[in-house]
Amino acid sequence: MARINDHYRKLRAGYLFPEIGRRVAAFHAENPDARLIRLGIGDVTLPLAIAAVDALRRAADELGTAEGFRGYGPDRGAYDFLIDAIRAHDYDARGVTVARDEIFVSDGSKQDSGNIQEIFGAGCTIAVTDPVYPVYVDTNVMAGRTGPGDERGRYEQVLYLPATEKNGFVPGPPEGSVDLAYLCSPNNPTGAVASRENLADWVAWARERDAVLIFDAAYDAFIQDPTLPHSIYEIEGARECAIEMRSFSKRAGFTGLRCAYTVVPQALTGSDADGARVPLNGLWARRHATKFNGVPYPVQRAAEAVFTPEGRKQTGEQVAYYMTNAARLREGLGGAGFRVFGGENAPYVWVRTPGGTPSWEFFDRLLSDAHVVCTPGSGFGASGEGYVRLSAFNSRENIDAAVERIRETFRS
């Protein structure tokens, strides 16, 4: 008898995005002529930078020649040309040294942030912010670390740290101890960014409690304020307590192409059953070697091209385009009396619903009256109730039209 993994049954059945899809489809069926503007999705919309496209083409041509053909990648699946470009541009440039064997290239930060829990014991306790990127929680549910969930989608054994207006949507470390803490900055969904002080508090806490921080920096390229940290390793001592993840998805439009990486410093250890220290790098290397065969060569060349002068210019312009969208959402809705957060160093704007209207009720109103699709904040966690997330990933025309329609709908 093939007994199933019962923990999967504790998952809330794909609640948020399917429910949005259902409501949008129902609206569409009744209003076939309405032109919807979708500000709900967290996917990029601009085409791939030409520098990356050219690199893809060249690499594909190379693979079709006797001299240029390549099969499986090197030992850990990643070529040094990409590893060294990452080290130079994402780390050396910020005064952080990361060694080649500390970088693991993969096909996505979703996978990495979901898979990383495998190298930790089944008994490890976890903390997440609330609202939260659901992957961190769901993968721990699947692994049996969370206990049962309640009807609001909260799991008994997970420590939720509320991200609220009071703490600027950036919670500090908890009073108690947990083994793993997931942080995401710039944040999806709130658009808030952790300050240097906040991250220093987290690092001090993790070192004192012997906890591991899992730092997801998928949106670091959207940081505009030069005083804000891009990498957790900009904080003294983080190499002993933090794993970091970055992705080419949002910074360079690779959501379809797929390339990301995870940094596991050599100095970072966990403990075995006898309390002996074990480097986590070796464990992740082993997992990577056993379960993954690397990112396609042309995709690694395309990722490398993101760091060339042309690639940086082109992807920089894309980020600037989205950030202008975010500013227009902020200003347009803020000027109409909405309380808006985020959107200054992140492509997401976190909007307080008027009068504390429940997130889904506000979602329905935006859909039916403004023909705009948002993401209900409550779908990311209990503390997201009374907020919605608007995405800046869209055309300028759609952003401006959406702002105008929302203003019109709520003109009182």
Ligand SMILES: *Cc1c(COP(=O)(O)O)cnc(C)c1O
């Ligand atoms: C989009 C996103 C990622 C990136 O995922 P990929 O698998 O690299 O596309 C990672 N973390 C968060 C919080 C995200 O929103």
